[in-house]
Amino acid sequence: MSIKLGCIADDFTGATDLANNLVQGGMRVLQAIGVPSHPLSADVDAVVIALKSRTIPAEAAIADTLAALRWLQAQGAQQIYFKYCSTFDSTKEGNIGPVTEALMDELETDFTIATPAFPDNKRTVVKGYLFVADVLLHESGMQNHPLTPMTDPNLVRVMQSQCQRKVGLIDYSIVQQGAAAVEQHMDLLRSQGVGIAIVDALSNRDLMNIGPALRRLPLLTAGSGVAIGLPQNFGIASSSQACALPAPQGARAIVSGSCSVATNAQVASFIKAGHAAFALDPQEVAADNDAVGRILAQALPLLDAGPVLVYSTADSSSVKAVQARLGAAEAGAMIEDAMAAIARGLVEGGVGQLIVAGGETSGACVQALGISQLQIGRQIDPGVPWCHARTTVGGSAGIHIALKSGNFGTEDFFEKAFVVVNE
Ligand SMILES: Nc1ncnc2c1ncn2[C@@H]1O[C@H](COP(=O)(O)OP(=O)(O)O)[C@@H](O)[C@H]1O
Ligand SMILES: O=C(O)[C@@H](O)C(=O)COP(=O)(O)O
DSSP: OOOSEEEEESSHHHHHHHHHHHHHBTOOEEEEESSOSSOOOSOOSEEEEEOOOTTSOHHHHHHHHHHHHHHHHHTTOSEEEEEOOTTOOOOSSOSHHHHHHHHHHHHTOSOEEEEOOBGGGTEEEETTEEEETTEEGGGTTGGGOSSOOOOOOBHHHHHHHHOSSEEEEEOHHHHTTOHHHHHHHHHHHHHTTEEEEEEOBOSHHHHHHHHHHTTTOSEEEEOSGGGGGSGGGGTOOOBOOOOOOOOOOSEEEEEEOOOSHHHHHHHHHHHHTTOEEEEOOHHHHHHOTTHHHHHHHHHGGGGGGSOEEEEOOOOHHHHHHHHHHHOHHHHHHHHHHHHHHHHHHHHHTTEEEEEEESHHHHHHHHHHTTOOEEEEEEEEETTEEEEEEOOSSSOTTOEEEEEEOTTOSOTTHHHHHHHHHTO
16 A cells, blocks of 8 residues: 655644644545554555654654654655644754754755645744744744743744755745746755745645645645645545544543643633633642642542543743743653643543643653554644544543644634534
């Protein structure tokens, strides 16, 4: 069995986001958690391999990404898509650039593009500057991200600081002329020694203009937005027919480790609506090994009565205070482990419909649940579909799981999601 598009995502929410956009575009998609240990057995157009490589050192991210690349090549992938965050999340050391260049070396290609544009989620790129809704990236709340604070909205500058190759720009005035103009400009940049071009996009129309211009590139790097213009390159017509998932079963719960502006508002809205909610206190986790056990003991008896939320979500000043005491990476890893144990305990206790908020948090939870593959179902909000997965814990029916990117979703996302899955 041979696939058309091979995708490597640097986190788990990002992978379902990309898979969702490809499914919306009519592709049959399999999402694998980590590099599969066996050859592909399903007849699909694309495979998205979800890595947890966004915040790890560049060398480790390269090793994981190249392992994924080799598996995708062995399945016959005609084109490789490296997916990163629509807010271009990278640490101070930054691994988007090094991973991109390692993929270019391995694929022996001298040119690729980079664009996190995702207009459906209000991420637009103008003259190389990334906007989140109406403000520049570094004013959007992303400057306070616990692991990947983003302080420079100029993507040419950010990418250049991470790359050996020359970074250029294809700006919106070219993109708006259509695919032929984009292709011509790619040739021009190439002739000027540019290896990687940031591409502007303000609308889905721009993304549809960019799509056909990418058909001959062995590698593209982007957020999930670019995916909407790709299926046509493989002769696949757009359809919003997500695959039907099995009927949902079991209790409902949310585990939220995201500290984004959007998730803070979603958690507040869910609590305000009167649902059961338990805060995981990082200081308690650090001081005492059974903070997780205590939360589970309180949460499990309430599951029958409706959705239960467990959260470490906090505003930027609380996050900074925790980080000052424990260290940013240490606090992040400790809380992710605690959230993963909570997700596991909830599923063992009968949860069959689970929302996880936060990319790193999702990575930890999905791994703790022993999930190796996700089937993509209906979209809840742009970038966030319901999925179905077998787990190594809980019942044999598998669970419904939604991995919500930190900054995605409307304020009533948690309540809405449980309505959507049961419709
Ligand atoms: N209260 C808190 N204080 C400090 N760090 C936290 C807190 N809550 C969560 N974290 C950590 O912050 C990081 C959030 O990242 P992630 O889960 O990817 O969310 P997002 O999708 O919003 O980026 C995780 O490493 C998580 O463990
Ligand atoms: O592209 C995006 O914004 C998402 O797909 C994504 O990767 C989000 O990551 P988190 O905000 O860490 O959940």
